[in-house]
Amino acid sequence: MALGKVSPGMRLFWAAFAASILGTLAQLIAFVSPYWYQSWRRVHSPLANVGLWHICLSGYVKPRDPTMQSYVGCWWIHSSFFRDVADFIMPPWFRACQALGIFEVLCNLALLLLLVMYIASESTRRKFYADRHVLMFIINSVISFASALFVFIVSLVFAEMARQENYFPRPWMNYLSWSYGFNVLSGFFMAFAGICLFIKSMILKDKLFEEPSSEIEKELPMTPYQGTGTESVGGTGSKVGESFV
Numbered sequence: 001m002a003l004g005k006v007s008p009g010m011r012l013f014w015a016a017f018a019a020s021i022l023g024t025l026a027q028l029i030a031f032v033s034p035y036w037y038q039s040w041r042r043v044h045s046p047l048a049n050v051g052l053w054h055i056c057l058s059g060y061v062k063p064r065d066p067t068m069q070s071y072v073g074c075w076w077i078h079s080s081f082f083r084d085v086a087d088f089i090m091p092p093w094f095r096a097c098q099a100l101g102i103f104e105v106l107c108n109l110a111l112l113l114l115l116v117m118y119i120a121s122e123s124t125r126r127k128f129y130a131d132r133h134v135l136m137f138i139i140n141s142v143i144s145f146a147s148a149l150f151v152f153i154v155s156l157v158f159a160e161m162a163r164q165e166n167y168f169p170r171p172w173m174n175y176l177s178w179s180y181g182f183n184v185l186s187g188f189f190m191a192f193a194g195i196c197l198f199i200k201s202m203i204l205k206d207k208l209f210e211e212p213s214s215e216i217e218k219e220l221p222m223t224p225y226q227g228t229g230t231e232s233v234g235g236t237g238s239k240v241g242e243s244f245v
Contacts, residue, residue: 023189151187
């Protein structure tokens with residue numbers, strides 16, 4: 001099918017679908033990688049690097065610890081090894097970022113699932129979208145915007161709180177690293193996907209008032225128009241079998 005014959009609505013859908021895939025990949029990389037915050041290579045800092053679920057320490061000592069126990073090595077951040085310093089390496093704001101990070105991933109995966117259902121097969125599409133195309137695309141856009149909002153909150157809170165003296169000492173020796181960058185990038189992709197999906201829902205809403213619902217069904221992706229004769233859209237004389245919503 002020629003790209004020029006794809007309707008603006010479907011172009012928006014494919015743009016949102018591509019953006020949601022990129023956003024989900026970026027978010028998963030940020031979610032599992034341990035380089036949200038790390039120290040400069042040429043300085044000695046008690047923190048080597050930290051992610052949402054993994055931390056590397058190089059001589060961290062809990063503040064005011066009479067035993068002066070030093071923590072060295074890379075561990076799962078919820079490991080029992082950190083039981084005595086858990087509140088210092090995972091303060092409440094950090095745990096909130098972990099929770100919102102989980103919600104980000106769930107939103108991204110839910111959005112991808114709903115978008116795949118729209119193009120998987122006609123029977124799947126009719127089962128989940130049926131006569132609710134406008135509502136479903138509004139829901140899709142809300143999920144996408146929710147993911148972008150979570151990214152914004154996590155990015156803002158982490159960037160501000162990680163540089164506080166009561167987290168790791170000498171914060172000027174540390175910097176926000178590439179895992180944090182991937183998290184921010186995922187937010188841009190998901191916001192773009194949400195905009196595209198919302199505009200598509202408005203296009204479908206306009207068509208709903210202009211055409212019978214059966215006509216909307218006939219213009220779903222990859223479903224040729226089944227009209228008779230030489231019916232046309234907008235009086236141009238061209239068949240609508242190659243036009244998508």
